[in-house]
Amino acid sequence: MLLPTFVTLVAVIVLATLLPLLRCTGWWIRDLDFPRLQLAVLSLVVLAGQFAFLDWRDSPFYLLLLANAACLAYQAWWILPYTKAYPHEVKAAVVADSHRQFRILTANVLMPNRNTEGLIALIREHQPDIFVTLETNQWWEDRLDVLERDYPHTLKCPLENLYGMHVYSRFPLEDSAIQFLVEDDIPSMHTLVVLPSGHKVRMHFVHPTPPSPTEHMESTQRDAELLVVAKSVAEAGLETPVIVAGDLNDVAWSTTTRLFRKISGLLDPRIGRGMFNTFHAGYWFARWPLDHLFHSEHFTLSFIRRLPSFGSDHFPMLVELTYDSARGAGQEGLVADEEDHALAEEKIAAEDVTVDDVHEPQP
Known part of the structure; x- marks a missing residue:
């Protein structure tokens, strides 16, 4: 029966x-x-x-x-x-030099959400050195600007289409650019962050559109944006410290995100530590890791945390890294083969974008 x-x-x-x-x-x-x-x-x-x-x-x-x-x-x-059953891809930090440690908080705020005080409270509690907000419009910008006394270095792109983006930093930002790489109304931010130690870190913050019946019927826009940034990072060479972060609208274990990691050569601090599912905050049974931070081998990990909900459909993520190129030199991520490179080229060619379009902050 x-x-x-x-x-x-x-x-x-x-x-x-x-x-x-x-x-x-x-x-x-x-x-x-x-x-x-x-x-x-x-x-x-x-x-x-x-x-x-x-x-x-x-x-x-x-x-x-x-x-x-x-x-x-x-x-x-x-x-x-x-899962914790797997070896760590990124080593635990051992250096206690505060000048080489820094925290990055990323938060997709959900534009209609009005709990700005909830996010501001998290920022004041956890004291990130850089925080990145996604889906922030002018209404959100007006309220987050109360933090500018502590975060005087900013990049701002308020939009009403659920793809606004803001960066607030304690540290100086150099050679910055706000770009619309694949779609005319979908921004990405590219900048050089100067750490208190004097080291300069190239950072890219992205939020490509997802494949869905309400956005795009295909994943070509998302895939092309991620992979063109990946190729740009790869071309920068092993000597350049790099971080890529944001809401990728893709899960950590997808073929596209794995391809991004292979092409860019960047490491995922979640490997061996947990999924850190950030979406959907309202449904425990349907959650996925959509908010990411990848980095080059120059960094080791102090900690990675998913922070409490503040009314958005995403949980914020907080990551503390340590610039320690000597300890990090032996770290290895995924490696691309010829087929991976060919697939990346194919996906990038599906959209009107090239690697040369990506702003590459220069130290």
């Missing part, structure tokens, strides 16, 4: 597992990159149900078991690096 139910469930799991293997950029395909954790949990529950309720003597039992177990193993392969 229950066999048709299990056949249907396993068929759904198999389909949701196989479809993302396609290079199709349609939103309904690419969005299946997101719920790998949820699919793994569903697969595990169905697997337990198969043992509990199906007759082991029926031949379909073993076929369903094999298909479901294979899907579970595949989904686990993607998400395992974002």
